[in-house]
Amino acid sequence: MYKVAFIGAGNVAWHLAPALEKEQIILVTEVYSRTKKNARRLTRLLYEAKAITSLDFSESEAEIFILAIPDDAFSEVILKLQLPENSLIVHTSGTKSMAVLERFERHGVFYPLQTFSRAKKVDFQKIPFCLEALDSEDLDILVELADTLTQNIFHITSREREKLHVSAVFACNFTNHLMAIASDILQQHDLDFELIKPLIQETMSKVLTHEPHQVQTGPAIRKDQRTIERHLELLENHPEFHQIYRIMTESIQDFKV
Amino acid sequence: MYKVAFIGAGNVAWHLAPALEKEQIILVTEVYSRTKKNARRLTRLLYEAKAITSLDFSESEAEIFILAIPDDAFSEVILKLQLPENSLIVHTSGTKSMAVLERFERHGVFYPLQTFSRAKKVDFQKIPFCLEALDSEDLDILVELADTLTQNIFHITSREREKLHVSAVFACNFTNHLMAIASDILQQHDLDFELIKPLIQETMSKVLTHEPHQVQTGPAIRKDQRTIERHLELLENHPEFHQIYRIMTESIQDFKV
Secondary structure (H helix, E strand, O other): EEEEEEEEEEEEHHHHHHHHHHOEEEEEEEEEEEEEOHHHHHHHOOOOOOEOOOOOOOOOOOOEEEEEHHHHHHHHHHOHHHHHOEEEEEEEEOOOOOOHHHHOOEEEEEEOOOOOEEEEEOOHHHHOEEEEOOOOOHHHHHHHHOOOOEEEEEEEHHHHHHHHHHHHHHHHHHHHHHHHHHHHHHHOOOHHHHHHHHHHHHHHHOOOOOOOOOHOOHHHHHOOOHHHHHHHHHHOOOOOHHHHHHHHHHHHHHHOO | EEEEEEOOOOOOHHHHHHHHHHOOOOEEEEEEOHHHHHHHHHHOOOOOOOOOOOOOOOOOOOEEEEEEEOOHHHHHHHHHHHHOOEEEEEEEOOOOHHHHHHHOOOOOEEEEOOOOOOOOOOOOOOOOOOEEOHHHHHHHHHHHHHHHHOOOOEEEEEHHHHHHHHHHHHHHHHHHHHHHHHHHHHHOOOHHOOOOOOOHHHHHHHHHHOHHHOOOOOOOOOHHHHHHHHHHHHOOOOHHHHHHHHHHHHHHHOOOO
């Protein structure tokens, strides 16, 4: 059983710390957060972890440190952080390179590729873990931890993780925004977003079981110029939606694999 | 029981004709297709429908005609079509206005808002039907038909249906294309699309249970300029993906409801 400290008590730590303790692969020694209240909310779910607000871990018994903080807090936290000799530190970010931890000799990445909400139960079995470590023995430790939660374990370098993140921005963040636009267009005409939900579900179910470009449908791929022009006309009062419609249509028509 | 002829033997007719016959609300008299082979493939699933290749229905016993053909075949088919006196004709298109059928006195729209694939079983209970008719008694007939298949029945005018279709292009066709881009970026770096599927599923499950703009995540909404610039840098060799990234990011940041 590894003694582990969590630095950060946000959504990732909230789900990850209790899950790993439950598998009896770790025992959490400390949870750091900027406020004691935040840290305590998480330690209440753990066996014997202490809630702390200092980044000086030099006296900690932990041998592994899991950094689960917002991307924009990295530089400040890493600067202040004091770890015991010879400990391993990993971060859980999809965007940060492993090298941001190079101040510490043994370091790596322990990145669960999923968005977490505090209120929603997480099924770790379905979550791919992207692991990376400077040292191969440390990578083995990370595999040992992740392996208690999931069979989806991938050794992903920082450069690959960066590409993974760009593609997730397209597939998830931008997709979500297209739904926001669709919902907005419907609302402006007193139509219910519910109406197109079955169609969205079917689109998603197709995309998850086929190569996406092979199941492309709609006026753009059909080169149905009449419908495209009519749609652009309907969007004339929304220059941004108009521009997105035009550029996505062109991109669909020009797409080559 | 209404006597009904299907004009077109594509995916919509393929699912709709047997489903309505099974509910014993209609009896299909004829199935028209350009080739006898196509029409026969569908009539084999029906009680006593004849496969035909002529658009002259003047001697048909059918009282309702369901036009389920590709959008680009409309003008030619409508021009040639001969119907018996006093029959009702409806089309099943999401894009065509009801008025394209104005050559015929009694006309309307019977539009199941879903994409159909021949091989995939359809659960009509989940599909919204968008109905429209020139005459209110004809609308009642369409409601009577749709009511045997689903409780999601909506009276949608041609103008509304047009808006519905634009929004579906954003929410489904463009979304699919973003997935194609994501998959392409991953493939170029020998990463598996499987990796981000759990994240896509979670994104979709959130979007279907919340207002999409309220669950927007990612570097754009966080105004994480460093990540955005790094991503744009990574996309420099793909001018189209670069442009889409930039415009979607701006649109997320400017989005107001």
